[in-house]
Amino acid sequence: xxxxxxxxxxxxxxxxxxxxxxxxxxxxxxxxxxxxxxxxxxxxxxxxxxxxxxxxxxxxxxxxxxxxxxxxxxxxxxxxxxxxxxxxxxxxxxxxxxxxxxxxxxxxxxxxxxxxxxxxxxxxxxxxxxxxxxxxxxxxxxxxxxxxxxxxxxxxxxxxxxxxxxxxxxxxxxxxxxxxxxxxxxxxxxxxxxxxxxxxxxxxxxxxxxxxxxxxxxxxxxxxxxxxxxxxxxxxxxxxxxxxxxxxxxxxxxxxxxxxxxxxxxx
Amino acid sequence: xxxxxxxxxxxxxxxxxxxxxxxxxxxxxxxxxxxxxxxxxxxxxxxxxxxxxxxxxxxxxxxxxxxxxxxxxxxxxxxxxxxxxxxxxxxxxxxxxxxxxxxxxxxxxxxxxxxxxxxxxxxxxxxxxxxxxxxxxxxxxxxxxxxxxxxxxxxxxxxxxxxxxxxxxxxxxxxxxxxxxxxxxxxxxxxxxxxxxxxxxxxxxxxxxxxxxxxxxxxxxxxxxxxxxxxxxxxxxxxxxxxxxxxxxxxxxxxxxxxxxxxxxxxxxxxxxxxxxxxxxxxxxxxxxxxxxxxxxxxxxxxxxxxxxxxxxxxxxxxxxxxxxxxxxxxxxxxxxxxxxxxxxxxxxxxxxxxxxxxxxx
Numbered sequence: 001x002x003x004x005x006x007x008x009x010x011x012x013x014x015x016x017x018x019x020x021x022x023x024x025x026x027x028x029x030x031x032x033x034x035x036x037x038x039x040x041x042x043x044x045x046x047x048x049x050x051x052x053x054x055x056x057x058x059x060x061x062x063x064x065x066x067x068x069x070x071x072x073x074x075x076x077x078x079x080x081x082x083x084x085x086x087x088x089x090x091x092x093x094x095x096x097x098x099x100x101x102x103x104x105x106x107x108x109x110x111x112x113x114x115x116x117x118x119x120x121x122x123x124x125x126x127x128x129x130x131x132x133x134x135x136x137x138x139x140x141x142x143x144x145x146x147x148x149x150x151x152x153x154x155x156x157x158x159x160x161x162x163x164x165x166x167x168x169x170x171x172x173x174x175x176x177x178x179x180x181x182x183x184x185x186x187x188x189x190x191x192x193x194x195x196x197x198x199x200x201x202x203x204x205x206x207x208x209x210x211x212x213x214x215x216x217x218x219x220x221x222x223x224x225x226x227x228x229x230x231x232x233x234x235x236x237x238x239x240x241x242x243x244x245x246x247x248x249x250x251x252x253x254x255x256x257x258x259x260x261x262x263x264x265x266x267x
Numbered sequence: 268x269x270x271x272x273x274x275x276x277x278x279x280x281x282x283x284x285x286x287x288x289x290x291x292x293x294x295x296x297x298x299x300x301x302x303x304x305x306x307x308x309x310x311x312x313x314x315x316x317x318x319x320x321x322x323x324x325x326x327x328x329x330x331x332x333x334x335x336x337x338x339x340x341x342x343x344x345x346x347x348x349x350x351x352x353x354x355x356x357x358x359x360x361x362x363x364x365x366x367x368x369x370x371x372x373x374x375x376x377x378x379x380x381x382x383x384x385x386x387x388x389x390x391x392x393x394x395x396x397x398x399x400x401x402x403x404x405x406x407x408x409x410x411x412x413x414x415x416x417x418x419x420x421x422x423x424x425x426x427x428x429x430x431x432x433x434x435x436x437x438x439x440x441x442x443x444x445x446x447x448x449x450x451x452x453x454x455x456x457x458x459x460x461x462x463x464x465x466x467x468x469x470x471x472x473x474x475x476x477x478x479x480x481x482x483x484x485x486x487x488x489x490x491x492x493x494x495x496x497x498x499x500x501x502x503x504x505x506x507x508x509x510x511x512x513x514x515x516x517x518x519x520x521x522x523x524x525x526x527x528x529x530x531x532x533x534x535x536x537x538x539x540x541x542x543x544x545x546x547x548x549x550x551x552x553x554x555x556x557x558x559x560x561x562x563x564x565x566x567x568x569x570x571x572x573x574x575x576x577x578x579x580x581x582x583x584x585x586x587x588x589x590x591x592x593x594x595x596x597x598x599x600x601x602x603x604x605x606x607x608x609x610x611x612x613x614x615x616x617x618x619x620x621x622x623x624x625x626x627x628x629x
Contacts, residue, residue, distance in 0.1 A: 164341045165341050
């Protein structure tokens with residue numbers, strides 16, 4: 001008879017294989033010497049070298065990083081403010097706002113992409129880097145708000161009242177009590193937003209104009225002309241960067257909230 | 268006009284539809300230890316939060332040192348609060364927790380250093396300035412909360428159930444210490460508690476609160492010895508009670524007819540009409556137990572059966588069955604002669620002086 005322990009173990013191994021086998025295969029074949037992706041013909045780093053020399057790819061990477069960084073910073077600043085208001089003030093119509101904020105997380109991305117495109121066309125904003133950034137802020141904002149609100153809900157409001165009672169203004173209270181205690185959630189949500197932005201294809205596809213090609217868009221256009229191992233190499237780098245960021249997010253969110261605040265508090 | 272440390276004038280506060288503070292007027296004198304005593308949900312914590320400015324009154328006015336506080340935000344009031352669960356900042360060390368108030372008010376680094384050191388010494392925590400709150404015991408956290416408030420030299424220190432989270436022994440130690448600290452800093456202390464013994468021990472004056480209203484204000488002795496109502500009498504200390512009607516009143520002494528087979532003699536300063544319904548309260552330590560019916564000068568003597576005996580170290584507690592389910596308690600100091608000890612099942616006489624029976628009309 002098979003012990004239940006073994007069944008569980010096999011199920012988990014199967015699930016992991018299902019999730020990661022294609023990714024591993026992709027990474028392994030990025031070191032393939034053959035220009036045809038399906039047959040192994042020996043170890044080579046030539047595709048990585050080719051990657052480094054590809055000017056168009058370099059530009060796409062630059063665009064991707066710029067968009068991810070800008071949209072993350074904007075989403076985190078706006079999201080923290082919105083979360084504070086929603087959790088700490090008596091807001092009229094909070095139930096409607098809650099629903100309105102969750103909706104972008106569940107509506108199909110393609111719908112969001114199309115509607116953003118129509119919107120930009122309607123208000124006559126030329127498509128480009130800016131429109132992509134706005135699109136990315138739009139889908140990252142609900143996520144950031146969600147993560148920070150969860151953290152705020154666990155934070156004792158008495159701590160903020162204690163700060164007020166001890167002579168801190170509303171701003172000082174936020175700066176020296178609320179913000180440090182929110183830090184893990186802020187960093188965690190920022191890393192998640194950054195990763196999602198970096199990987200996004202659908203919304204970017206609809207909102208990008210000429211000169212705003214991002215890495216995922218570039219990869220897609222390269223595939224259209226035939227898959228070369230250069231794409232494998234690029235994908236391998238992307239997977240590594242994404243995984244590293246997600247890992248960092250998880251570590252930082254799990255960390256106990258404690259940190260030293262040195263220096264003076266004046267401000 | 269005498270300047271009060273804190274004055275509340277007809278203050279009303281609603282929580283949604285329920286009234287939390289109902290037309291409360293109170294004055295706290297400079298330098299006194301004032302307690303607001305009441306069961307949970309009586310509105311005492313809300314009253315404290317109104318003084319601190321964390322809540323705004325819906326009606327009425329609050330004065331601190333003669334100044335109206337209605338439009339003064341919490342961080343500009345000369346008031347600091349020790350929160351019920353301390354609300355220490357978890358991301359700061361003991362030192363930074365205590366320094367917080369001074370830093371927010373922009374004091375210089377050297378000044379902060381000396382004042383924080385001084386205050387930590389006052390609460391006997393000067394050896395642990397670099398610990399985080401989670402690394403401290405409950406009693407130590409309580410001291411940090413106290414130091415964090417006191418370092419700002421508030422004119423009024425507000426304490427919300429300051430000893431509520433401590434165990435019995437620590438609680439008694441801290442009671443003594445709190446008194447000493449108050450004597451040294453000479454601020455007005457306003458303390459909220461549901462613990463009647465704590466309120467009586469610590470306070471110069473006590474206000475008893477229930478359902479948002481102040482029932483009685485007075486010194487601990489006044490409140491204990493002449494409660495205005497049966498609620499106050501029962502809430503403060505153990506009490507024996509029996510209901511009845513006034514049958515004979517001659518200006519000082521009255522006879523109260525009870526539904527049991529006895530009547531009671533009691534003195535009362537208040538004017539009573541005949542047949543008025545009253546409750547007579549007798550404190551357990553005023554009850555004298557005698558093996559025989561001999562009066563010995565006591566005005567009242569009722570037969571009873573000892574139902575239970577317990578002992579707390581200094582006193583014997585006797586549970587007494589009087590008649591038809593009427594149960595009283597007697598508290599007899601151990602210092603009395605062994606002839607005053609009784610066993611379960613023994614028949615005794617419960618005796619007391621007429622002026623130790625309190626006649627209350629509501």
